[in-house]
């Protein structure tokens with residue numbers, strides 16, 4: 486468990502450092518005072534925790550401070566982490582031993598657990614597809630990835646190069662190929678080869694959003710021809726450094742596609758890691774994984790408590 490917490494702590498160090506800097510190291514042990522409360526409030530806003538959460542954290546720290554004028558920063562950090570954990574109740578997507586829950590297939594149906602990665606360009610779909618495949622492979626599961634972002638030339642190559650590097654089976658076609666046909670072929674292959682999981686990477690171009698939604702719907706239709714219960718996990722991949730922008734996008738995808746969960750990426754690259762809380766509060770979609778770096782093993786099951794403690798620099 487400690488190893489997993491360290492991942493969160495390292496991954497969220499930019500957010501923690503930014504809060505720590507703005508509050509002049511308040512959490513190091515200094516006593517709380519009126520100035521540091523103001524600084525903390527500003528720091529939490531800057532880290533993208535949003536109005537509601539920031540106010541809740543401040544209110545609880547102020548209450549404790551009134552009761553104990555000697556209140557230390559460290560205790561304030563613990564109060565803050567407790568508030569976050571409470572706000573994030575229910576935000577952890579159900580996983581099985583840290584892996585996507587295997588599909589409970591209806592009688593007579595066979596096939597893999599199908600996961601589809603959705604989201605705008607640059608959110609981290611392709612990278613997350615590769616990382617998740619790697620995680621599954623390391624845990625002894627057989628996995629196939631499908632390069633269904635056939636829109637961008639680089640996208641197919643990107644997933645292919647990950648697949649080669651990590652020795653993961655892939656179904657890919659040429660740029661401009663029909664993405665639904667590719668997803669169909671991939672599912673057929675996964676069924677006939679008996680794979681445990683199929684992960685489908687998709688396109689995310691923004692300028693033709695309605696076409697994108699149609700394309701995603703078509704992918705789902707063809708998958709269901711082969712395996713009516715698929716896809717089993719429809720995850721939106723959101724860039725955690727984009728804050729409220731991600732929330733709007735997520736609403737559009739959720740309305741059109743019906744998502745089952747989220748992957749929040751790039752938390753390591755931002756001092757605005759508080760966005761996770763706003764995303765949860767607004768969407769109430771469970772978070773399956775978070776991206777805490779660019780390496781294959783930097784995808785971690787989301788754990789609210791680890792996240793909350795890491796943000797406040799606790800152990």
Ligand SMILES: Nc1nc2c(ncn2[C@@H]2O[C@H](COP(=O)(O)OP(=O)(O)O)[C@@H](O)[C@H]2O)c(=O)[nH]1
Nearest residue numbers: 606607608609610611612750751754776777778
């Ligand atoms: N630091 C960091 N970079 C990430 C993470 N996830 C994705 N990226 C990077 O974000 C960029 C876009 O990712 P990509 O998977 O191509 O996005 P896609 O367009 O949605 O497929 C790439 O340079 C990735 O290496 C993450 O968790 N942390």
Ligand SMILES: [Mg+2]
Nearest residue numbers: 610611634640
């Ligand atoms: Mg991609």
